[in-house]
Amino acid sequence: MKPRTDSRKFKTISRRELLKLAPAVVLGAFALPQLQKPLLRGGLRFSDWASAALFRSGHLAPTFAESDLTPFEKFPINGYDVDDPGVDFEKWTLTVSGSVQRPGDYTLAQVQALPKVRQNTRHVCVEGWDVIGNFGGVRLSDFLKTIGADPNARFVSVECADDYYESLDMATAMHPQSLLCYEMYGQPLTRKHGAPLRLSIPTKIGYKQAKYVMGLKVSHVLEKAGYWEDQGYSEFYGL
Amino acid sequence: MATSSSAIAIEDVKTGEVTETVYEHPFLVRLCHWVNAVSLFVMVGSGLQIFRAFPSFGAKIPQEDLVNWPKALALGGWLGGALQWHLTFMWIYVATGLLYVVYQIFSGNYKQVLFVRRDLPGVWPMVRHYFFFGPKPLTKEVYNPLQKHAYTSAIGLGVLSVLTGLAIWKPVQFSWLAWLMGGFHLARLWHFLIMWALLAFVFGHLVMVILHGWNNFVSMLTGWKKDPEYDSE
Numbered sequence A: 001m002k003p004r005t006d007s008r009k010f011k012t013i014s015r016r017e018l019l020k021l022a023p024a025v026v027l028g029a030f031a032l033p034q035l036q037k038p039l040l041r042g043g044l045r046f047s048d049w050a051s052a053a054l055f056r057s058g059h060l061a062p063t064f065a066e067s068d069l070t071p072f073e074k075f076p077i078n079g080y081d082v083d084d085p086g087v088d089f090e091k092w093t094l095t096v097s098g099s100v101q102r103p104g105d106y107t108l109a110q111v112q113a114l115p116k117v118r119q120n121t122r123h124v125c126v127e128g129w130d131v132i133g134n135f136g137g138v139r140l141s142d143f144l145k146t147i148g149a150d151p152n153a154r155f156v157s158v159e160c161a162d163d164y165y166e167s168l169d170m171a172t173a174m175h176p177q178s179l180l181c182y183e184m185y186g187q188p189l190t191r192k193h194g195a196p197l198r199l200s201i202p203t204k205i206g207y208k209q210a211k212y213v214m215g216l217k218v219s220h221v222l223e224k225a226g227y228w229e230d231q232g233y234s235e236f237y238g239l
Numbered sequence B: 001m002a003t004s005s006s007a008i009a010i011e012d013v014k015t016g017e018v019t020e021t022v023y024e025h026p027f028l029v030r031l032c033h034w035v036n037a038v039s040l041f042v043m044v045g046s047g048l049q050i051f052r053a054f055p056s057f058g059a060k061i062p063q064e065d066l067v068n069w070p071k072a073l074a075l076g077g078w079l080g081g082a083l084q085w086h087l088t089f090m091w092i093y094v095a096t097g098l099l100y101v102v103y104q105i106f107s108g109n110y111k112q113v114l115f116v117r118r119d120l121p122g123v124w125p126m127v128r129h130y131f132f133f134g135p136k137p138l139t140k141e142v143y144n145p146l147q148k149h150a151y152t153s154a155i156g157l158g159v160l161s162v163l164t165g166l167a168i169w170k171p172v173q174f175s176w177l178a179w180l181m182g183g184f185h186l187a188r189l190w191h192f193l194i195m196w197a198l199l200a201f202v203f204g205h206l207v208m209v210i211l212h213g214w215n216n217f218v219s220m221l222t223g224w225k226k227d228p229e230y231d232s233e
Helices: A015-019 A022-029 A033-054 A108-112 A140-146 A227-231 B027-053 B079-107 B117-132 B145-169 B175-180 B184-212 B214-222
Strands: A094-098 A104-106 A116-124 A130-139 A155-160 A165-169 A179-184 A198-200 A213-219 B007-011 B018-023 B224-226
Touching: A022 A033, A022 B027, A033 B079, A108 A179, A116 A179, A130 A140, A140 A179, A165 A227, B027 B079, B027 B184, B027 B214, B079 B145, B117 B145, B145 B175, B145 B184, B175 B184, B184 B214, B214 B224
Parallel strands: A094 A213
Antiparallel strands: A094 A104, A116 A130, A130 A179, A155 A165, A155 A213, A179 A198, B007 B018, B018 B224
């Protein structure tokens, strides 16, 4: 069949045609050094917002059989600075502050008086490796009740003996699997694994599992998200 | 047969020469193609930088690196930077992929690309033509059966790249997805392998574009293809 002729003008470019190039402009913006940083920070924030929206308080992280456990000696020791900041166990207390009814110093015995939980959960590092560990401790939610944390507060932050710091959104802090952990594999925490007290949050990425916890603060506004977050990592990083 | 291949003749104002031209690719398809291609490039580059942080699929202790991937072939500079690129462009990658699939379905344009059962007999003659110097089979469609197979597979791989990525990013919220893939640990391996499968497609795709000439490339930019080889009714 002979093709019909057409009167469209192919050599001129209309405003509408130009508008079609807008996506190229948007992608091109990522190549500009001044715009790249804010755009990527925006993307990260959007991902964090989506992560928080995807988080379900009642949904449990998978738990594993004893036979699935990574042997204790193969559970990596990750510290950002030192493996053992030399905590004085005799003098150690957990200093509670912020929007709580009962602030002050709590001893390890006071923490351990709460109901004990043991669970085999997966520890996922932001680098990509993962291990399954056994963690024993008390529910962070139980401890928050003990200290009379404001139920409308939004964040729980921790300070560590090695000057590491971390934070959790309240929904994650109240999750039934979120632990103030003082045991791994049935033994008291070793110094390198964060003795005497660390976080074990199976719904969060590895860098949120702060070790050698010294202080805990409940707040409505987040003053600082965390050490790695301040370097440019995700603030929420829920799994 | 091909849904969008209504040919028109264009007369060159200066020479008076008339060429047959076919509108092959609607705007949305071209938009999604290019933006998705760029985002795939960013996802691969940043993904390889993320991989550099732990270039293994085994245990952390003892760690046996699979390969020392060069930093020059990665994007983001460091793990945190690469994650920013990855977590930003994944939205663009998914959005253009979704928009493409939805548009294809509702416009009916998918018939041009989707590999279906009746394309099956045409695969071998095309393979014979491409790889064993066989005669070129006649086709009345925009894409030959082998092309349809490649494009349909690529779209399937794209879907899998997103699903495996979701299983790695959210192994708790989408624990069923991670479970389907054999757990978080294996999902990471699938995610990696699917990336290579996609890169293999891109490589083949580029080779074909180069071999097959300029017209194909232009048609994905403007939508119009001059002198199509197929019989455009």
